[in-house]
Amino acid sequence: MDATHDPGLKSWVATANQPGQDFPIQNLPFGIFSRAGEAPRGGVAIGEMIMDLRAAISAGLLAGAAAEAAAGPSLNALMALGRGASAGLRAQISALLSAGSSAEALAARILVPMRDAQLHMPATVANFSDFMASYDHCARLGVRRDPKNPLPQAFRHLPVAYHSRASSVRVSGEDVIRPHGQWARSDGEVRFGPSEAMDYELELAIWIAGENKLGTPITMAEAPGRIFGFGLLNDWSARDIQRWEMPPLGPFLAKSVSTSVSPWVITAEALEPFAKAAPAIEPPPLPYLDSAWNRAAGALGIRMQALLVTAKMRAEGAAPALLTDTEFARMYWTAAQMVAHHGTNGCNLLPGDLLGSGTVSGPEDSAAACLAELGLGGPITLPNGETRRWLQDGDEVIFRARAEAPGAVGIGFGECRGAIAPAIAWPV
Numbered sequence: 001m002d003a004t005h006d007p008g009l010k011s012w013v014a015t016a017n018q019p020g021q022d023f024p025i026q027n028l029p030f031g032i033f034s035r036a037g038e039a040p041r042g043g044v045a046i047g048e049m050i051m052d053l054r055a056a057i058s059a060g061l062l063a064g065a066a067a068e069a070a071a072g073p074s075l076n077a078l079m080a081l082g083r084g085a086s087a088g089l090r091a092q093i094s095a096l097l098s099a100g101s102s103a104e105a106l107a108a109r110i111l112v113p114m115r116d117a118q119l120h121m122p123a124t125v126a127n128f129s130d131f132m133a134s135y136d137h138c139a140r141l142g143v144r145r146d147p148k149n150p151l152p153q154a155f156r157h158l159p160v161a162y163h164s165r166a167s168s169v170r171v172s173g174e175d176v177i178r179p180h181g182q183w184a185r186s187d188g189e190v191r192f193g194p195s196e197a198m199d200y201e202l203e204l205a206i207w208i209a210g211e212n213k214l215g216t217p218i219t220m221a222e223a224p225g226r227i228f229g230f231g232l233l234n235d236w237s238a239r240d241i242q243r244w245e246m247p248p249l250g251p252f253l254a255k256s257v258s259t260s261v262s263p264w265v266i267t268a269e270a271l272e273p274f275a276k277a278a279p280a281i282e283p284p285p286l287p288y289l290d291s292a293w294n295r296a297a298g299a300l301g302i303r304m305q306a307l308l309v310t311a312k313m314r315a316e317g318a319a320p321a322l323l324t325d326t327e328f329a330r331m332y333w334t335a336a337q338m339v340a341h342h343g344t345n346g347c348n349l350l351p352g353d354l355l356g357s358g359t360v361s362g363p364e365d366s367a368a369a370c371l372a373e374l375g376l377g378g379p380i381t382l383p384n385g386e387t388r389r390w391l392q393d394g395d396e397v398i399f400r401a402r403a404e405a406p407g408a409v410g411i412g413f414g415e416c417r418g419a420i421a422p423a424i425a426w427p428v
Helices: 053-058 063-070 078-079 083-097 102-110 135-145 237-244 292-297 309-315 335-342
Strands: 031-034 042-047 049-052 111-113 118-120 129-130 160-164 169-171 180-184 189-192 204-207 227-234 259-261 302-309 320-329 354-356 396-403 411-421
Touching: 031 053, 042 053, 049 083, 053 063, 053 102, 063 078, 063 083, 063 189, 078 083, 083 227, 102 111, 160 335, 204 302, 204 335, 227 320, 227 335, 227 411, 259 411, 292 335, 302 309, 335 354
Parallel strands: 129 354, 169 259
Antiparallel strands: 031 042, 031 118, 042 049, 049 111, 129 160, 180 189, 204 227, 204 354, 227 259, 302 320, 302 396, 396 411
């Protein structure tokens, strides 16, 4: 940790100093934004404002390759420079936004109110891989399949994953159109039509920095340095389609319908104060998935929540209903282990590649991180009396997350939102 993590550090941007603020000066996440009629460009969230990096360069406050890369229309160029470049730029921005900085005189030139901005995809995603790293998620759903062997055979030995669809990754706020698909009903009828079992999956997004040459593995010593930052990820799932299509090759159309990601990327540097010891696992991981650093600090203390707003709740002005309240630090496999395993065979991970952690479920009923788990005992009842087994048209799912630790200023992730829109008429 360094001066950017100092809990006594304050910003001249007043809203950044408010208690419970997602984006205090200790955070400084990167993202891409625009205003009406403007081209998308890089920015940094500070309180309820965005520091316009292009404007800061024009004002002479920032210079160099990292600043130019971060000010572009996507963060891929910054991610390509590696963690050292982004960490150095973050330190410069922290100094500029700290109380007493002369940059305050240029506030009107370099700050944009968030309410006036449209947020875009933070990076162009060439590859998206989704993991399944929660023991509780796998065990809960696996018991229904095989009570004696609820976990996949390899689960305790490696981070299970599959390659998903990059082109359907979308930024928070875009609707998810209910997909058509094929599945078998409980009476054995095979049918085609709009999915009747739309679900959310509360996950952490892991954004990749740097690049390894094809054929060159990523070691556990290198893996932490390949993580640019983190965000929220909703891997929407059509469960009826998924159950029918999965054997033997895994998810396909049930997952490629849409994946939503939050617009702000919380840098790995910002999360340093919230590192925790990785949970002990049995059997111990093979040496290629083990390191002293991972055992001591591989986990992250991030509280994650999923909330629901139905059409009726929206019309009545009701507050969102809390569905999931869970903790990322309890995942069976850490982010570094996911990265290292992904690169074991020499797979070349690219700047801006995206990994999903898999559903972040914990052991408590309240920590079940999807409706497939929450509804195992039957439909859930919302505070207004409505019930849900699966998401209905007009339902909006909201993800939030916050990292907190003793002696540190807590930081947030913003939100990841998405609503279910009705299926289109078939055929189109």
